[in-house]
Amino acid sequence: MDLFTQIVQLLVDTFVMIVGLGVIWVIVIFFVDITQTEHAIRRNFPVVGRFRYAFEHMGEFFRQYFFSMDREEMPFNRAERSWAYRAAKGIDTTVAFGSTKDLRPVGTVIFVNCPYPTLDEDGSPTSPVTIGPGCPNPYTTDRLFHISGMSFGAISRPAVLALSKGARKAGCWVNTGEGGLSPFHLEGGADIVFQLGTAKYGVRNDDGTLNEERLAAIAAHEQVRMFEIKLSQGAKPGKGGILPGVKVTSQIAEIRGIPQGKDSISPNRHPEISNADELLDFIDRIRTITGKPVGFKTVIGSIVWLEEILGKIGERGPDSAPDFITIDSGDGGTGAAPMSLIDNVGLPVRESLPLLVDSLIRHGLRGRIKVIASGKLINPDRAAAALCTGADFVISARGFMFALGCIQSLQCNQNTCPTGIATHKKSLQRGLVLEDKAERVRRYQQTMENEIGVIAHSCGVTEPRQLKRKHCRIVQNNGRSVLVSELYPEPEQQEVN
Structure with missing residues (x-):
């Protein structure tokens, strides 16, 4: 039991030390941000303003999954990429219900179908x-x-x-x-x-x-x-x-x-x-x-x-x-x-x-x-x-x-x-x-x-x-x-x- 108590105490002390160091780090960063003159966001919103850069970086990776519509992204939208993925994997490339492609934008290509297509x-x-x-x-x-x-x-x-x-x-x-x-x-x-x-x-x-x-x-x-x-x-x-x-x-x-x-x-x-x-x-x-x-x-x-x-x-x-x-x-x-x-x-x-x-x-x-x-x-x-x-x-x-x-x-x-x-x-x-x-x-x-x-x-x-x-x-x-x-x-x- 004494050994168990010592382990728990060690974990508690470690946790308190980490939290304490974290608080010190936040205080230091607070004063660094509020006194620096290069970045307005960090100067006005010390510490939390730094999350902007993390979100900006991570958004590059997650935008396509959570926020973009099928035909929005550049250089290739989700519909274009998805077709290439399915073709490469040998998965069915057909789609159901209807097309999500807008045929109205200038430059859209429309093929001229024949009333008597080739068998x-x-x-x-x-x-x-x-x-x-x-x-x-x-x-x-x-x-x-x-x-x-x-x-x-x-x-x-x-x-x-x-x-x-x-x-x-x-x-x-x-x-x-x-x-x-x-x-x-x-x-x-x-x-x-x-x-x-x-x-x-x-x-x-x-x-x-x-x-x-x-x-x-x-x-x-x-x-x-x-x-x-x-x-x-x-x-x-x-x-x-x-x-x-x-x-x-x-x-x-x-x-x-x-x-x-x-x-x-x-x-x-x-x-x-x-x-x-x-x-x-x-x-x-x-x-x-x-x-x-x-x-x-x-x-x-x-x-x-x-x-x-x-x-x-x-x-x-x-x-x-x-x-x-x-x-x-x-x-x-x-x-x-x-x-x-x-x-x-x-x-x-x-x-x-x-x-x-x-x-x-x-x-x-x-x-x-x-x-x-x-x-x-x-x-x-x-x-x-x-x-x-x-x-x-x-x-x-x-x-x-x-x-x-x-x-x-x-x-x-x-x-x-x-x-x-x-x-x-x-x-x-x-x-x-x-x-x-x-x-x-x-x-x-x-x-x-x-x-x-x-x-x-x-x-x-x-x-x-x-x-x-x-x-x-x-x-x-x-x-x-x-x-x-x-x-x-x-x-x-x-x-x-």
Whole structure:
């Protein structure tokens, strides 16, 4: 009994001491807050004013669960994320009672259904498309929907592996992002698009210039099918890629050829490319070294510079053209970007895509140059709308992040991603079970293509590549919808000289 009494007394004394220290701490904080001059809330409401910062921080995580409606949030609302989650998990993607989508806002896409839709048994497989038919090693695929650029560094080792393995199962390609080719891209066995960023990670000399031997070595991998020169990114046009030093591990530093633990900031453009002629020369240089299709990725603010490039191709001949152009949307995603750019620069893909396609038609290059659309195209309706407007392929990064389990916690640049996707902390990566996530990637890709096909059949065509501008309407300021074919009538096609 004496021992029990002593234990109880010890606990009581400990409790009293903790409470006493707490009271002292509150008193100290009270005087600190009431005398400081930087924060008005803390000065007017000492101690309790500090809870504002905790609630502000926690609100970022709990807002989507308790307060936001299904169609409210940005960059992706709950309905959009929920569809991606269900598709990836193989759960029924149908909904009951009625749609929660408001069809009245300006810009809403409405597809033109056919009174005699295509019977499912009459539907045909998606037509294969060949990119770079004039290359020694052209690339042919019948997949519509592929994985956009996410570099090893921006995302974790298990995330890269899951994407690569899932892409192989689905038959689509995976883009390396500008961080170089990692062993994990190759290990998964998928077709790979190597992205050549402005810092030339993985194929650079010490001074940041292109190392042709390293580039040729990467091209020697059979899995590496194409090369994409990154001119700009939708989330940060005019700004190079940003990888915070906290995410630059020894392995990432070795792959990229940069110092460990220091911020990895790419130049805001390729030093070799300052005009149309230099861009075409650089494309030819990469294609000559690799023997594989070469294109470029850009976000469009004006069509003038593209018109200049296409005009130069007319002078040089179609063999000088890029094999593809990837159009990123002004509201595209990133691991880290200045808010001034991510919010305000670059056209959204719904506007830039028809501008590009029309320019290609005018210059007689629509068949020569394939078009890849990117930027918030994570659901079948957005992807189908891009196909209607002229895209040959649709790619997504954040859609596949949702397939991996991303909860949109907006922690990509902090190395604290709670799902293990965008962090290099082993304790968080353990939540990402490789085989399960690879299967989710496969299911998401295949469900996307299946439901794009459902839209195509509803419009009366046999497969998605037959979707045209006449199959899509866009709501205008007056509340009425207009055919895309009327908003953007296709120009007359010219012959290539």
